[in-house]
Amino acid sequence: MTDNATPLDPSQTEPGATSENQVVIARQAILDEQRAVFGYELFDRSTAADSHTAASDAALLFNALSYAGSEALVGRKTVFINCTHASLTGPHLELIHPEKVVLEVPILAADATAEQIAEYIPVLQGVRAHGFRLAFNQEVLRRAYAGWLPLAAFIKLDLQAFRPELTEPLVKFARANSQAQLVAEKVETAQQHERMQALGVKLFQGYWFAHPTLVKAQTIRPSQATILQLIDMVRKQASVAEIEELLKKDPTLSFNLLRFINSSGFGLSVEITSFRHAVMILGLKKLFRWAALLLTTSRNSGSPPAVGQTAVVRGRLMELLAAELLPPEDCDNAFVVGVFSLLDVMLGVPLDRALETVSLPQSVVDAVLHGKGVFAPFLKLTQACESGDDAAFAEAAQELHLSNRQVNWAHLQALTWAENLDFGG
Incomplete structure (x- = not known):
């Protein structure tokens, strides 16, 4: 199987990375009958399997979208996320595009009454009404959960959870009583795969195909x-x-x-x-x-406050200088060039990798990464202001036909503006 993201050893870290600024999410591929990746199930490796809460579920989704660079993490594939019952009513779901996410919902506790099971149906219906698809394990095929069954988009059959001779009856029952796609889960042998395939199951997940891989992201x-x-x-x-x-x-x-x-x-x-x-x-x-x-x-740690201050001074100075020579709509991008030119320092990774994790106009990338384009001379001048190199300063200012007085005044304004900001943790 070809995987877009590189599996990383948990003991390995990027230069400058620490556990304080790194997110680690495990994923396991769900494959179709041609062994192409249909989707990925994500696992939070920072939380014990039996300690999931609504907050940890929200953090997993949020980190997957915000920090782990979801193009590297899941690309355009479907994401399967394990949920606690409490997290199904959480506000974090409002931030997620429902077409991309399948929520794996556990059944209730073994001693749940028929009334408790029935009372939960409106919650599941509400999540479905927002466009999310729901997945359940084979326990949803029990008689007590007949009211949940029509809500299932996927039913995952855990091959380690029941005897092989029950496989065919479970598959037939699921097909007769739901519209759900079946996923053979925890497939560990070729025989298990062949048996499920012979029964018409088209989605597979398990160690026989792919072990979970870790995706790390600097934050x-x-x-x-x-x-x-x-x-x-x-x-x-x-x-x-x-x-x-x-x-x-x-x-x-x-x-x-x-x-x-x-x-x-x-x-x-x-x-x-x-x-x-x-x-x-x-x-x-x-x-x-x-x-x-x-x-x-968030944590009150990470890159030194001075880095953020320097980045903001750069951005503000570039914005002020651009205002002298460029159209107003370019001033915002000039600010972005200045700020994001220090992403490598803030992230602790090479600049080209840092820029891959956020969408920016090509003119910004050209300036920050290649020193080219309309913003490059402004960035060069801004860096010269920081370095104290008189020759570089004079050359950069002359290239933009700006006087020393214009540049120095703009630099003073940028420094004053930045000093009024709070860069403390």
């Missing part, structure tokens, strides 16, 4: 103080312009937002490259949900 997390500020602004229904201003002041916040909204799980058909557009697409309600989830998964 940069905004300070909790900044996220709280965003939440407060949204709660007070601040204008798009005010929210955009906050995003421009915190490179980690804006980076995470652009990466999240352009992830495959969000389901957009076009790439969003501006902060204003991202806020308008999300809307205040979803922006609030996103910020709240980001708050729960």
